[in-house]
Amino acid sequence: MRVPNPARVRGVSLIELMIALAIGAFLMLGLVRVFSASRTAYQLSEGISRVQENGRFAIDFIQRDLRMVGHMGCVNDQAHLQNAGAWRNTIPAGTAGSGVNFPLGIQAYEATKSSATTMNLGTAAAEWTPALPASVAALNPSAGSDVLQLRFLASEGAPVDRIVVAGATSTIEIPPARWAALTRDGVAAPAMFGLADCSFVDYFLPAATNPAAGTVTVNTVLERYTPQPQGQTMLYRLESVVYFVGTGASGERALMRARSGANGVYGAAEELVEGIESIQVQLGLDRNAGTMPADQPSGYIGGFVRPSAMLDTEPRWRAVGAVRLGVLASSPNRATAEQAGAGRSVLGVAFTPEDVDDTRYRFGYESTIALRNRLYGN
DSSP: OOOOOGGGOOOOOHHHHHHHHHHHHHHHHHHHHHHHHHHHHHHHHHHHHHHHHHHHHHHHHHHHHHTTTTEETTEEHHHHHTSTTSEEEOSOOOSTTOTTOTTOOEEEEEEOOSSSSEEETTTOOSOEESOOOHHHHTTOOOTTSOEEEEEEEOSOOEEOOEEEEETTEEEEEOOGGGGGGGSOTTOSSOSOEEEEOSSOEEEEOOSEEETTTTEEEESSOOGGGOSSOOTTOEEEEEEEEEEEEEEOTTSSEEEEEEEBOGGGOBOOOEEEEETEEEEEEEEEEESOOOOTTTSOOOSOEEEEEOGGGSTTOHHHHHTEEEEEEEEEEEOSSOOOOOOOGGGGEETTEEEEOSOTTSOOOEEEEEEEEEOTTTGGGO
8 A cells, every 4th residue: 555645745734724714704794794784774774764754745744734724715714704794604513623613724632641741652542632523533543643623725716707596595607617626636526615705705515516517506695795706706625634643554653634524524534644653733822812803813923832722712723823743753664773762752742652672763853834824914
């Protein structure tokens, strides 16, 4: 048997192999850590982006309707209220505080908090001050979030050509081509209408509508607009909407909106923005919060209060000229990052989510909105 020449033996020793494995393991560990950090950064970046997007959309949706509060045609609701008899509502009131509770253009309901400055969404009671009207409670809003009711004439109307009064009914005629102005924003069949000029405003339910002919028949006499409507007489869709946080299609909290039909009965709520966990509202009161027509608003905001301080009195609701709006938004997926509680504060209220360990990213967004139709005597 031939013995191999030791000088010609090639290979690695056990020590060399162990050193190579150690270096390889160290490099793999580094790659894993880099990958994990990149994945965490991506998830956090995506979570922040979604929260910013959802918060911006939620604020924008509510802002648009808040700015319409007080719009009652040629002049605002405050101007009509200063003239006795200028405001006439023939829509049945139904339940007190329902969707057709005119002439109140805005009402809000404050969710009961854990304390004056804290809210625990996991243990929040389904209680509001003032108490929710039956028409709003039927929508099943989620606990821990304020509720906002808004009422106004839609931004676009149709000019009235003629009003024909026959007995106890009136038929309003508009150009058929302008009927589309009454059905914008996905409202195919308006349930309530408003007729307004620079002197009067009337609310009513239609007895019959004919879009092809451009006519709306109502079981009331609109004698003060006859015999010939003036150029400022317009027919509008009457809007009554409620914003709240409810359960969305994903089973998580979401911003919801419902429109009111006849007699204050809200239709099915529609989901607007996912990931909105709470709405918080503060109301800016005019320095003159008296009763009209004796006391007229000054157009200047004297201070902000929470809805629970309104005591549900009509003169105070009429004095609201601005709104501070805040929303708490969360990422739809886990962001795998810890977050300081300061980011979960909205209008001075610190929030504890339902599951503080779910690693979702949360942030509060705030905005102050002037009710431009009510300020400075417009």
